[in-house]
Amino acid sequence: MNENQRELISTTVPILRAHGLTLTTHFYKRMFLHHPDLKNTFNMGNQKSGKQQNALAMAVLAYAEHIANPGVLLPELKRIGHKHVSLDIRPEHYPIVGNHLIASIKEVLGEAASKEILEAWEIAYNQLAELMIGIEADCYKSQTDKIGGWTGWRPFEVKEKVKESDEITSFYLYPSDGGKVVKHVPGQFISLKVFLPKLGLNQARQYSVSSAPNEHYYRISVKKEINVHLNVNGMISNFYMTKYRLAIR
Ligand SMILES: Cc1cc2nc3c(=O)[nH]c(=O)nc-3n(C[C@H](O)[C@H](O)[C@H](O)COP(=O)(O)OP(=O)(O)OC[C@H]3O[C@@H](n4cnc5c(N)ncnc54)[C@H](O)[C@@H]3O)c2cc1C
Ligand code: HEM
CATH class of the missing domain: 2.40.30.10 (Translation factors)
Incomplete structure (x- = not known):
């Protein structure tokens, strides 16, 4: 990711934050429409009460906010990774979330989302996804290395x-x-x-x-x-x- 792309991301963070609820509601609606099977993975009680549905998209925005120094988010990313591992989230899930998140940014920002902005967001998401997948791979491995260990359900x-x-x-x-x-x-x-x-x-x-x-x-x-x-x-x-x-x- 180059300096220009980092700059572009930073300029969109406040707009996306201001439209946070619209973005996350749009995102989940879109993702569940295309992947109804994922309703088995998410807590539908939380979706109904709105309690935790912000968490995923908001964490991506927090990453964008710290794009120049994502290391500060590592303890939080590890905590999220542990939760993901307990829910059997796998690398193949990441492109699904990424596609619907970027499409939602495009749909929510409308004309304000230039091609360059969307490209920069795609790169930022993929960087974060790679980081999360790495953290989770370590957790899965440490589970199977233990006596009585397993992964999945x-x-x-x-x-x-x-x-x-x-x-x-x-x-x-x-x-x-x-x-x-x-x-x-x-x-x-x-x-x-x-x-x-x-x-x-x-x-x-x-x-x-x-x-x-x-x-x-x-x-x-x-x-x-x-x-x-x-x-x-x-x-x-x-x-x-x-x-x-x-x-x-
Ligand atoms: C790390 C961790 C550890 C935990 N450990 C424990 C533990 O040891 N013991 C324990 O008992 N729990 C524990 N919990 C909580 C547990 O995971 C569940 O959240 C809890 O049992 C409630 O799940 P549920 O399916 O019964 O409720 P849900 O169906 O998820 O509902 C949650 C709450 O929302 C309310 N609600 C549901 N639908 C609506 C609606 N439409 N409008 C308004 N309110 C609504 C319900 O009345 C309920 O109070 C833990 C949670 C975490 C994250
Ligand atoms: C870079 C991408 C992602 C980020 C930043 C992220 C972030 C988060 C955060 C912050 C939470 C809340 C953790 C907590 O406080 O307990 C969470 C929970 C969760 N995430 Fe992710 N996530 C990402 C990708 C994914 C993917 C790819 C999936 C799978 C489709 C997924 C599925 C879930 C589920 C099921 C929960 C539990 C929430 C619930 O059921 O209500 N996440 N994630």
């Missing part, structure tokens, strides 16, 4: 369920293949994926491992999310199944 079953209180229930999750699990470190979380018939989609949520580190199972303690006012209860925390698919970070 592995089937687990609930062997024991303990009601801790009116709100919280613990689930003891064992690999369906009878194999070992990676000994977790304190504070580690797993992503759990289930098929929700109500949505006709797979959905994933994160849960901290609440058991002591061991090679046989993970215990998670789930609080039922109840929203009495709106009559919309949490989708996964109120849904009990005996089989789950888990990915770890």
